[in-house]
Amino acid sequence: MAAERYKAIARKWRPETFSEVIGQEHITRTLTNAIASGRIHHAFLFIGSRGIGKTTTARILAKALNCLNAENDMPTVMPCGACDNCVSIATGNNIDVIEIDGASNNRVEHVREIRENIGMVPSSSRYKVYIIDEVHQLSTSAFNALLKTLEEPPAHAVFVLATTEAHKIPATIISRCQRYDFRRVAITDLVALLKKITEDENVSATEEALYAIARIAEGGVRDSESILDELITYCEDEITFKDVFDVLGLVDWQAFHDLCDGILTGNVARQLEIIEDVVAAGKDLSQFAEDLLRYFRNLLVCRTADSSEVLLRLPEGEIKAMTERADRFPKIKLVRLVEQFADVVNAFDSQIAQRTALEALLIRISKVDVEVSLDTVMEKLLLLGAGGIAADAAESPAKPPNPR
Ligand SMILES: [Zn+2]
Secondary structure, eight states: OOOHHOOOOOOOOOSSHHHHHHSSSHHHHHHHHHHTTTTOSHHHHHHHTTTTSHHHHHHHHHHHHHOOOOGGGGOOOOSSSOSHHHHHHHOOOOOTTTEETTTTTEEEEEEEEEHHHHHHSSSSOOOOOEEETTGGGSHHHHHHHHHHHHHSTTTEEEEEEEESSSGGGGGHHHHHSEEEEEEOOHHHHHHHHHHHHHTTTTTOOOHHHHHHHEEETOOOHHHHHHHHHHHHHHHHSBOOHHHHHHTOOOOOOHHHHHHHHHHTTTTTHHHHHHHHHHHHHTOOOOOOOHHHHHHHHHHHHHHHHHHHHHHHHOHHHHHHHHHHHHHTTTHHHEEEEEEHHHHHHHHOOOHHHHHHHHHHHHHHHHHHHHHHHHHHHHHHHHHHHHOOOHHHHTOTTOOOOOOO
């Protein structure tokens, strides 16, 4: 059921034209300009994280090159979406648009097959388009064979090489391609898309829930669509902020508040208990550490910015709970916490390293007596430097929550 619905949503919302591609205007504009002016390069390199539109854009490009309803039988920036070529390209069934998964076709023989096939003129199109996904997976000899093809391509051949890891592509290949760097989609753009989809699907969702989905998808269109799909299946009426965490099996936010309280009071046992709960519930510890980093970054925003509601897009109750806690930390302590959590997240490579690093950090930062006095001194010094000692002089780490 979920899979069917997801497919339906993904198919329904897959961009069909350049103007429908979200968050990649810098790329679609360049491509449409190239097509309009008839300067079509024979090799494109699409770089960017997964699920942000590389293959979709490659297919739109193929349609633009091969649409049968184009004026003067030339490539068009507005493929019709209805002719045989447009329809078969959109579904990945066009004989002249060859999609290759570089991960499973990474040997030199696979590239040789392309070379044997490439000389033949396209059967019903202007161009033969080769879309090689995950191209960084090709073997060295396969890359060498591909390079020869890129050096002397037939006029009717266009290559789109797509990759998530540009640093693994040989420089000789890169130099033969026009390079396009896809960006993660801005949260606000993703939320706008999710809003459109929920309205169209007659589903209601709170704004906070949509922001949470967009944040968790980290700028990925496909991921955010698939999360939304799961939620639509799971939620009977309105999709709420809490539903997002429940459905995705993420740690409940209360755990972050509890852990923060443990840090504030120096209650190490409580913090280790929370870690134990997270592990016992089978949650991913590296994800938990990332969420923790995000949480403390939110605290820092609450502590330093007046408009944290706008910046964080979290439910009012959450902002209030975080602000209360944030106000009990000296600013510089929060800054250091965020840096330390970032270090831990970066250092994660094995389960045990993760747990130890995280626990060691928690214990270290909980030595409130030692560290905080040092922090206070540092903060006062910084304030002196900024000429702001008078306003904040009364601040101490042990002050009660600031009622707001
Ligand atoms: Zn068409």
